[in-house]
Amino acid sequence: MPAPATEQPSARPVPRHVAVIMDGNGRWAQQRSLPRAAGHRAGARTVRSTIEYSVRRGVTALTLFAFSSENWLRPAEEVGLLMQLFLEALDREVAELDANDVRLRFIGDRARLAPALVDRMSAAEERTADHRRLDLVVAVAYGGRWDLTQAAKRLMGMAQAGTLDPQLLDETALAGCLTTAGREQPDLFIRTGGERRISNFLLWDLAYTELWFTDTLWPDFDESIYESALEDFAGRQRRFGRTAAQLQAS
Ligand code: IPE
Ligand code: IPE
Ligand code: MG
Numbered sequence: 001m002p003a004p005a006t007e008q009p010s011a012r013p014v015p016r017h018v019a020v021i022m023d024g025n026g027r028w029a030q031q032r033s034l035p036r037a038a039g040h041r042a043g044a045r046t047v048r049s050t051i052e053y054s055v056r057r058g059v060t061a062l063t064l065f066a067f068s069s070e071n072w073l074r075p076a077e078e079v080g081l082l083m084q085l086f087l088e089a090l091d092r093e094v095a096e097l098d099a100n101d102v103r104l105r106f107i108g109d110r111a112r113l114a115p116a117l118v119d120r121m122s123a124a125e126e127r128t129a130d131h132r133r134l135d136l137v138v139a140v141a142y143g144g145r146w147d148l149t150q151a152a153k154r155l156m157g158m159a160q161a162g163t164l165d166p167q168l169l170d171e172t173a174l175a176g177c178l179t180t181a182g183r184e185q186p187d188l189f190i191r192t193g194g195e196r197r198i199s200n201f202l203l204w205d206l207a208y209t210e211l212w213f214t215d216t217l218w219p220d221f222d223e224s225i226y227e228s229a230l231e232d233f234a235g236r237q238r239r240f241g242r243t244a245a246q247l248q249a250s
Pocket of ligand 1: 023025066071
């Protein structure tokens with residue numbers, strides 16, 4: 001049978017795990033002479049469409065950076081609004097995620113969040129714990145350096161308690177103490193909003209992730225731009241240190 005003239009999108013490799021820095025809400029609002037809050041509200045809608053499209057395209061894990069360790073440095077009013085929007089989004093979306101077989105979890109420094117918010121986060125995690133279609137992780141009050149530091153503290157505690165021999169500390173043991181433990185590494189990283197930086201996102205986990213940047217501001221991120229990222233990913237050769245010849249031989 002002759003090969004089809006055009007490859008079906010489904011035949012191209014799809015990233016299993018996509019990690020996203022959702023940046024550009026403030027500038028989106030500024031361009032429209034709106035308060036930054038309007039940009040954050042618009043950004044929350046994009047979160048929903050991105051989750052839906054991820055499921056449709058066969059992505060099985062999605063990690064979204066919602067609020068960084070450094071975002072605490074923003075004006076108190078903006079921080080308060082972001083926390084409020086986060087709470088509202090949780091209340092609004094959890095039933096839908098539950099109905100669509102999406103497992104929701106959070107990573108980040110919960111000690112810095114309001115107890116009422118932490119309770120709602122835990123309840124959402126419990127409610128969706130058995131779901132398998134999409135493993136959705138939202139990073140809130142998260143920083144890659146924070147994660148590595150809390151992992152180091154846990155490892156030192158284990159060494160002090162005699163349950164870990166420091167000589168046997170290896171990459172697997174360290175990875176097992178990160179808040180991302182047990183998840184596959186992201187295959188594709190997407191950052192909207194034009195900046196070409198990691199901004200303290202998943203420092204350990206992004207070691208071999210394919211990076212993709214777009215100037216599109218987060219509220220404007222839609223299916224066609226997501227599709228461009230997936231298309232770019234599908235054309236990349238991931239060598240993980242090996243040579244291209246080695247990969248062809250295997
Ligand atoms: C991303 O948009 C949302 C958060 C960081 C919480 P920004 O608020 O950073 O938007 P810009 O970068 O100022 O446009
Ligand atoms: C990164 O965006 C954090 C999130 C999107 C949550 P920022 O807007 O905070 O990043 P910088 O400060 O420009 O690097
Ligand atoms: Mg920004």
